[in-house]
Amino acid sequence: MSHQSDSPITAAPISGPVEPQDAQALLAEGVDEEVIEPNRRLFSGWQWALFGCLAIIYSLFHLITLNVIPMETWSYRIIHVAGALVLGFGLFTGARFAHDAADESPRWLTALGALLLLPAGYALIQTGLMWRALNGGGAMRIESHIETWHFGAPLIAATVAAIALSWCYRKVRTTFSMPDLVLMVAALASAAYLLVIYNTPLRMSTGTSFAPVGMTYAAIAGSLLILELTRRVAGNALVIISAIFLAYVFGGPYLPGFLSYPGLSVYRFFSQVYTDIGVLGQTTAVSSTYIILFIIFAAFLQASKVGDYFVNFAFAAAGRARGGPAKVSIFASGLMGMINGTSAGNVVSTGSLTIPLMKKVGYPGRSAGAIEAAASTGGQIMPPIMGAGAFIMAEITGIPYREIAVAALIPAALYFLSVYFMVDLEAAKKGMRGMRKDEIPQFRKLARHAYLFAPILILIAALFMGYSVIRAGTLATASAAVVSWISPNKMGVRAILKALQLAGTMSIQIIAVCACAGLIVGVISLTGVGARFSSLLLGVAGVSQLLALFFAMCISILLGMGMPTTAAYAVAASVVAPGLINIGIQPLIAHFFVFYFAVMSAITPPVALASYAAAGISGDNAMKTSMASFKIGLAAFIVPFMFFYSPAMLMEGSALQITRVAITASLGIFLLSAAVQAWFFGPVRLWQRGVMLIGALCLIYGGLATDLAGLAIGAALFMLQRRNSGKRPGAVSTA
Template identity: 35%
Template sequence: MSESTTSKWISDKMVLIAALAAISLSVFQIWQGITADLSAPVFRPVHLSWALILVFFTIPLIKSQQSTLFYLAGRLIDVVFIGAIAWASYHIIYFDYDDISFLMDGLTFLDQLSGLIILVLLLEATRRTVGTVMVLIAALFLAYAIFGNYLPASVASKGFSIEEIVRFHIYSTNGVYGAPLAIAAGVVFIFVLFGAFLQVTGAGKFFIDASFSIAGKYRGGPAKASVIASAALGSISGSAIANTVTTGALTIPMMKKLGYKPEQAAGIEAAASTGGQIMPPVMGAGAFVMAQFTGIPYSEILLVSIAPAILYFACTLLYVHLMACKLGLEGMEITEKISVVLKNGWHFLVPLILITSLLLMSYSPILVGIAGCVAILVAAMCRKHSRITIPVFFEGLKEGALLALPISVACGTAGIVVGVVGQTGIGLQFTQFLMALSGGYLWSVLGLIAIAAVILGMGLPVTAAYIVLSIMAVPSLTELGVGLLAAHMIVFWLSQTSNVTPPIALAAFAAAGIANTSPMKSAIQAFKLAQGFFIIPIMMAFSGLIWMEGQNIDFIIAIILTIGLIIAFAGTIEGRLATKLSFPARAMLLVSGFTMLVPYLYINIAGIVVIVVVTLNNYRLSKNEVIEQVAVNS
């Protein structure tokens, strides 16, 4: 057998083993979700070790097979890593937590070695799945925990030994096996699996088809359909980039064909797909982490997220419409009737209605996710044209596990950061530093958090960025009078911005690849279209946009002010509403937009009146233009 044949044989076998391991992981997760048979100190290490092993199976150390010898050497190292993870995890899982002598005498050599193996190989798995930046951040925090006593007194920590680091981060539920991994291993995995079943059963295609039926015939139809489809699917996919690639493969070529510039088509898809992460009922993974951090029921987070999410997509749709008007675009000539689409796929709505209802009724999110998986499979089997085969069912189990790997690994590494913050107390020092740098002004704090979110997001997945940022920044917001839920929502929204903000806008770059255009131009367009990610958190901080019981009037006023701000900024940036705006009209909109942020109702009302007058006058001018054009043509 030649070297190349040997290499291919080994690669095929490892792919097969990985597929079986992925399917087994999904089955194990469902079993644990139903029975809750394993305790946290056992379940979390089992889940993480399974995920790490899958990473080393599916992502080789040396990916290229051009050099067969190097590839085989890399695969051998991967096998060694897999063996080391299995051994270390076995040792951790069977660690005797009832014997508290380890708290007084410290860990044994084998205990420390097992913990170090998991820490090191977790960072290596993170490098392969998420990237180097997150590894460097985690390593920096670990270095601070170990060598913090050598730093100036203002930022110094005690300085912990390797044994203390391993004991805290591995042999407790405070570090690697802490809250972030608990959410990833429980709720998030099940809902990612639900999303995988949506795709393999054809439900994803149904939502895209329905979006084109609803919006395709209107001006700029494919772009508006992209926004609607991304709102429907993005919540469940768990990744803005995955959503961009899934829906963008269909919508971006159609937008280009209609007349949108390639960078505009890419920017629209990126902004819409990123918005899916803040859309109920699932909201990616971050909302479940938020529920864990705040102690607020997920059903309440879901409820207060509905209005801001709708406002975000309304903002994006407005920009899309103004773009279409500017380019003189029309809708699609032929679209499938919505009645036909619903007739063929109405049964796919049942699982979404089911999980939304159960979440609002405060059932366990894990059991709700499992119920959703069962419901989507049952719904698919009820109609002849959507029935799936056994191989497709197993494909769904496999894809669900593989899609969850980056989330689990990233949350495990984020647990290191969270653990160091708790172990060293650096969170309080960071809050004091942020308050001093901002001068104690809420505006300044929001600006600094937004900058930090963009920087963190260049190398971290959204969920990991939110975890890190919430631990460090939420105390600053609450100290300035922002409510706990509002503070977390602000950080959660700002954590999304890195997907659409230059210089490294990951969702926009993915869309640019599909559109075959400049990534930077696409990122600029996405940034403009995703203004809601900045406008709405500001309104959360300065108004009652986060609904609270007994504050209905404040909530309604906040919605009106947010709509006014969105229209004012859109008209100012695009230079038109119903028709082209004059320079004085744009200036009036800009000034009136800022009055929405002033905490005086009379000033707010004056600003709203100006925005309404400018908008109505612009609409009147557009009607006159149409009448004049008709007269000229006749």
């Protein structure tokens, strides 16, 4: 909530030698600075202090509850979602900001917003009276007319009116919004009612005719608030998809074929959707435990300036190789991906530095943006953290998170190898240079601060020593603060509070997205559409399993387009993964298949969030950038199919099988990259590219016979290129 620019990353000049020599040790600065979203308010004075304190309290609440004082599960998740709603409506506007006082909304809109506080506040007061009646007054339940007219009606009216008003209510960026205050009170009222009811025996009546009618009103208001906050922090795509699913609940009985189902009443559906079947289910379970904890961990790393160090380390390690900034982008995005939970966020944090440098050494703006988008998307599949999707996978499948992280090693390595080869071959094809020695940080100076990797190493070690994810994340967070005390960026009390405040703010988007995805998951569970889709997929598999996998890929990408990774995977896992399991695919393989394509939706045209973010930095056409990033990340659209045909890719098999598959698949990735870039130790013809593609697929497939065939194809093409060039063969740079 500090006043910072939208693009805080800066770099030292690289046009010539940097003097004195000590200045070389820091090329990237500001990677860890908080990026202020275009629709986030910038408060000052008491408002800044208020929301800063709320964010700190919100982060501390999770740390204390997860580690010291446990809370009843549903109550904890309700507070988790409600806290994000309160912070979100306070910090993010529902409409564009006014340019100046003359552009602000008329005063009568403010007065109308103030009037809406009356019904919202009245509903909140009623929750207190209900709690007193149920806990101290001896009542077994609240009369339905009281819940309807003294709680439900004013709450729904205030929520709907305040959301509509917020869409046209404009104030300058430093001013709070009255309609958003109404929404904050409505969020508290909805959560307070659910806390009261869910801590009585009435909780068991959800989904039945005996359920209190107030559950329905609280769930409707809560769902509307979640959808509105998701629109503000994650765009319209997820909201539109959620609206389609919600419409299906009531329109499904009138649809033909396998989409038809008996139907659910408004009361029955909403009395269940705000339980562990939907909003309070698996997605919120993950966001309220693992995700929030690792967001706090990431905030502590940012506060100790580890992000700057990661990027500078990448420059020192890869900057001098041909096309150096592009390879820096790969390394930096992989490292930052461990502490950044979104593909587009990864692009913003590293791309503001690497994209201009890539253009400087000869990459077109389109290629520079595409490389950054593809590399940043790969950060979502990079162990040990792997973005939020891996935590949801562990929650859904029951497979220990540690096993999921290990299974991701080879696929993640193949993906980054693919991007690296694409970059290297394009650099060789265009004769690009690397960065000069005076343009990059000195490796030996950076090596002195290698202890900054300690929190990541402690996290990995704790996970493999058998600690729970919560305990491992807490240890890693504490170690980040301790390590900072021997670094140039010591974390005192103020820095720790800033990290907690940053974590509370950073968590808003992912919590809103997880809660919104929970609505979709609830629809899928309550209507049974997922089971019917599984039957359809099973029928397709009867014709061809490959066709069923292709169909599943298309659905996973389609569901993920325009959505953050977490929501994309949660929805696809509910719709597609059960069908894959039903056709005989192991749960780990099925979920990794879905997870990969949910992640890759970030670089898949026509809606590619990571590519669009990169295009905004490079200044190139967004659609053409997304096409280029799709080409660079092509391996990620082939490798998941091999999970089914070669489970050794996911560490399923003997050590010899896993080693052979890793080596031959890496060679296959190189052939695939050469085919795409039309460069294999020199230029190649069209027919050679076709043959290389066949050889690449044979090697990636993983069978012994196909591996031998792929190796033979690669060797034959190599000898042909050597004869045609009349030169001794070179080697692809691995610098």
